[in-house]
Amino acid sequence: MTTETIRSSVAARRTTGVSWARVRPVLIHVALAAAALVMLYPLIWMVVSSLRPGNEIFREPGILVKDLHIDNYRLGWNALAEPFTRYLLNSAAVVLGAIIGNLVSCSMAAYAFARLDFNGKKFWFAIMLVSIMLPIHVVIVPQYILFSQAGWINTFLPLVVPKLLATDAFFVFLMVQFIRGIPRELDEAARIDGCGRAGIFLRVILPLMTPALATTAIFTFIWTWNDFFSQLIYLTDPKMYTVPVALRSFVDATSSTNWGSMFAMSVVSLVPVFLAFLLGQRFLIKGIATTGIK
Amino acid sequence: MSALGELGSLRRKKVAGQQPNRSGWTGKVKKKDNLSAYLFLTPWLLGLFLITIGPMLASLYLSFTDYNLIQAPKWIGLENFTRMLSDERLHNSLRVTFTYVFVSVPLQLAIALLLAVVLDRGVRGMAFYRSVFYLPSLLGSSVAIAVLWRQVFGTEGLFNQLLGLVGVDGKGWISDPSTALGTLVVLNVWTFGSPMVIFLAGLRQIPTMYYEAASVDGAGVLRRFFSITLPLLTPIIFFNLVLQIIHAFQSFTQAFVVSGGSGGPSDSTMFFTLYLYDRGFGNFDMGYASAMAWFLLVIIGVFTAANFFASKYWVFYDD
Numbered sequence: 001m002t003t004e005t006i007r008s009s010v011a012a013r014r015t016t017g018v019s020w021a022r023v024r025p026v027l028i029h030v031a032l033a034a035a036a037l038v039m040l041y042p043l044i045w046m047v048v049s050s051l052r053p054g055n056e057i058f059r060e061p062g063i064l065v066k067d068l069h070i071d072n073y074r075l076g077w078n079a080l081a082e083p084f085t086r087y088l089l090n091s092a093a094v095v096l097g098a099i100i101g102n103l104v105s106c107s108m109a110a111y112a113f114a115r116l117d118f119n120g121k122k123f124w125f126a127i128m129l130v131s132i133m134l135p136i137h138v139v140i141v142p143q144y145i146l147f148s149q150a151g152w153i154n155t156f157l158p159l160v161v162p163k164l165l166a167t168d169a170f171f172v173f174l175m176v177q178f179i180r181g182i183p184r185e186l187d188e189a190a191r192i193d194g195c196g197r198a199g200i201f202l203r204v205i206l207p208l209m210t211p212a213l214a215t216t217a218i219f220t221f222i223w224t225w226n227d228f229f230s231q232l233i234y235l236t237d238p239k240m241y242t243v244p245v246a247l248r249s250f251v252d253a254t255s256s257t258n259w260g261s262m263f264a265m266s267v268v269s270l271v272p273v274f275l276a277f278l279l280g281q282r283f284l285i286k287g288i289a290t291t292g293i294k
Numbered sequence: 295m296s297a298l299g300e301l302g303s304l305r306r307k308k309v310a311g312q313q314p315n316r317s318g319w320t321g322k323v324k325k326k327d328n329l330s331a332y333l334f335l336t337p338w339l340l341g342l343f344l345i346t347i348g349p350m351l352a353s354l355y356l357s358f359t360d361y362n363l364i365q366a367p368k369w370i371g372l373e374n375f376t377r378m379l380s381d382e383r384l385h386n387s388l389r390v391t392f393t394y395v396f397v398s399v400p401l402q403l404a405i406a407l408l409l410a411v412v413l414d415r416g417v418r419g420m421a422f423y424r425s426v427f428y429l430p431s432l433l434g435s436s437v438a439i440a441v442l443w444r445q446v447f448g449t450e451g452l453f454n455q456l457l458g459l460v461g462v463d464g465k466g467w468i469s470d471p472s473t474a475l476g477t478l479v480v481l482n483v484w485t486f487g488s489p490m491v492i493f494l495a496g497l498r499q500i501p502t503m504y505y506e507a508a509s510v511d512g513a514g515v516l517r518r519f520f521s522i523t524l525p526l527l528t529p530i531i532f533f534n535l536v537l538q539i540i541h542a543f544q545s546f547t548q549a550f551v552v553s554g555g556s557g558g559p560s561d562s563t564m565f566f567t568l569y570l571y572d573r574g575f576g577n578f579d580m581g582y583a584s585a586m587a588w589f590l591l592v593i594i595g596v597f598t599a600a601n602f603f604a605s606k607y608w609v610f611y612d613d
Contacts, residue, residue, distance in 0.1 A: 025417070025418070028412060028417055029417070029418075029419075031412075032409075032412065032413075032417065032423050035409070035427075036423060036426045036427070039426060039427060039429075039430055039484065040426060040429075042442055042446055042452065043429075043430075043433070043442075045452055046442050057445065058450040058451075058455075059455070060455075061452055061455035061456050061458075061459065104337075105337040105338060105341070106338075108334045108335070108336075108337060108338070109334065109335055109337065109338035111334055112330075112331045112332075112334035112335045116327040116330060116331040116334065117325075117326050117327055117331070118326055118327055118328045118331035118332065119326065119328055121331075122304060124335070124339075125304070126301065126304055127342070128338070129300055129301050129304075130301070131342065131346060133537075133540055133594075133598070134346065134591075135540070135543070135544050135587075135590060135591060135594060136544070137544065137567060137570055137586075137587045137590055137591075138349075138350055138353055138587045138588060138590070138591045139345070139346055139349040139350055139353065140349075140574075140587070141349075141353050141356060141574055141580050141583055141584050141587065142348070142349035142350075142352035142353045142356065142584075143345065143349045144575075145352075145363070145580070146349065146352075148363075162341060162345045164337060164341075165337050165338065165340050165341025165342075165344065165345055166337050166338035166341050167341045167342075167345050167346060169338075172338065173300075196330075197327060197330040197334075198330070201334070222432055225436075226433075226435050226436040226437075228435075228436075228437055228546070228547040228550075228551075229546050229547065229571075233575060243437075244436065244437040244438075244547075247437045247438060247441065248437050248550075248551055251437075251441055251444070251551060251554070252554060252555070259445055262441055263441070263442075263445070266437075266438035266439075266441045266442060267438070269436065269437070269438045270433060270436065270438050270439075273432060273433060273436065274429075274433075277425075277429060277432055281425055281428070284428075284432075285424070285428065285491055288488055288491050288492055288495075
């Protein structure tokens with residue numbers, strides 16, 4: 001082997017090394033972008049299709065918008081017994097009640113678990129953790145009986161009152177995790193200044209745990225907005241339908257010719273979740289990262 | 295720390311017999327706050343007893359009765375449970391649910407792990423990709439997405455239109471009993487974003503010096519993944535596995551909406567929860583539905599316990 005060939009092969013290796021280092025990130029980006037497109041394509045296509053004349057849904061797999069056709073929205077909005085505004089307002093009422101309930105009750109329980117020392121603390125804490133994983137189905141039948149005997153069917157009470165009683169133990173845990181990170185010296189300082197337990201909770205802990213409260217509010221918003229099973233069971237009067245229940249009755253009531261307006265109302269129902277995601281994703285990602293629950 | 299880790303550490307502390315003698319008040323003589331603590335816990339305790347434990351016991355009682363909401367419950371002993379033994383539709387719903395859980399959860403977690411590892415290597419625009427991959431897991435449980443799925447995998451749906459572009463003739467994926475469940479598996483896999491974010495958080499915890507040391511010793515990408523990343527991530531994998539299995543066993547909305555509430559075609563998407571809903575709220579056979587609910591709880595409990603047991607052999611705790 002001559003020196004010449006050795007030199008050229010070394011040079012060749014060096015150039016391939018350099019180009020691989022340059023090509024690799026590009027390849028990763030191409031792969032990630034392709035994966036992202038596959039993930040989002042159905043969503044984008046649904047939005048675009050909702051802006052097309054009804055039957056084009058079955059012919060046009062592309063996502064280019066030619067002209068905006070808002071008839072689907074006009075028709076879909078009034079396709080059911082009540083205008084869609086009604087369902088949006090019903091959902092908003094349930095969501096608002098659920099958020100307030102979770103914020104108040106879960107923060108109180110979390111403060112006790114994170115900061116106070118009491119008999120049976122470990123026992124209750126373990127029960128709280130286990131209850132996060134309890135399937136709703138084992139309690140739904142008696143709950144239904146209980147709430148129907150209370151005359152609460154077709155009211156929002158069965159959807160809101162449990163939240164006021166901190167049954168979403170997931171958020172208790174999330175807040176406990178957060179409060180543990182707040183320095184105890186602050187409690188101590190407030191105590192020296194004459195604060196009682198309630199004062200420390202209201203004046204020290206609550207203001208400092210706003211990120212955890214925001215995470216709770218956003219998750220509660222999205223989960224309650226999407227929740228279907230309990231709303232399906234407790235709301236049977238079309239006047240009381242929330243968005244998911246209304247949407248489902250839309251699917252059952254319309255023949256397949258009306259996909260355009262069904263898509264339009266589906267898009268309407270996803271917009272609030274999407275906005276919550278855009279505004280709150282910092283809190284959402286932090287929330288699942290610290291508690292490890294979706 | 296995660297909820298499961300927390301439970302584990304409670305148990306470990308008990309084994310070691312050490313009670314951390316921490317008081318709520320730093321450096322002061324230990325004084326219990328029983329009164330104020332239980333006052334703060336009042337809403338939660340009320341909820342626990344009225345909304346959770348009470349109804350659980352009630353449903354345990356109802357599972358031994360015949361109850362249609364109108365007449366008083368009639369005690370029938372174990373009849374509901376013996377009926378479950380011979381109920382063909384129930385057996386079918388178990389098969390459907392198990393197939394769904396044990397196909398979709400491993401697939402979902404594998405994809406979540408793969409993308410988390412790729413994103414963790416400091417890809418530019420990582421936050422953007424993370425958001426894009428996370429979004430479907432927020433939307434996935436909604437009725438709107440189920441409506442979309444119904445169209446996408448219908449006979450003239452988007453999927454077949456795209457197949458048509460490359461010259462493949464599709465079929466009605468949702469109307470064919472052999473593929474209907476598959477479309478729901480795809481939907482669950484599509485929501486891999488939330489376990490991915492949990493994996494990402496776990497990957498952050500692995501000290502970079504391990505990788506540096508391995509590189510110095512000449513370990514390649516794959517070797518570093520299998521010898522460092524994977525072992526150190528096993529607690530998080532375990533945690534995701536337990537949660538996603540519990541979650542998948544309870545899936546309801548997607549199968550309900552995609553099949554138009556029927557669990558069809560020919561019961562091929564009849565999840566256990568759908569059948570439970572059909573018995574309880576379709577036929578007001580509340581005793582049987584309660585027995586089914588307890589059976590579901592036992593199944594989930596057994597799988598969770600089995601997971602915990604098996605975890606001793608493959609989960610690596612670094613503490």
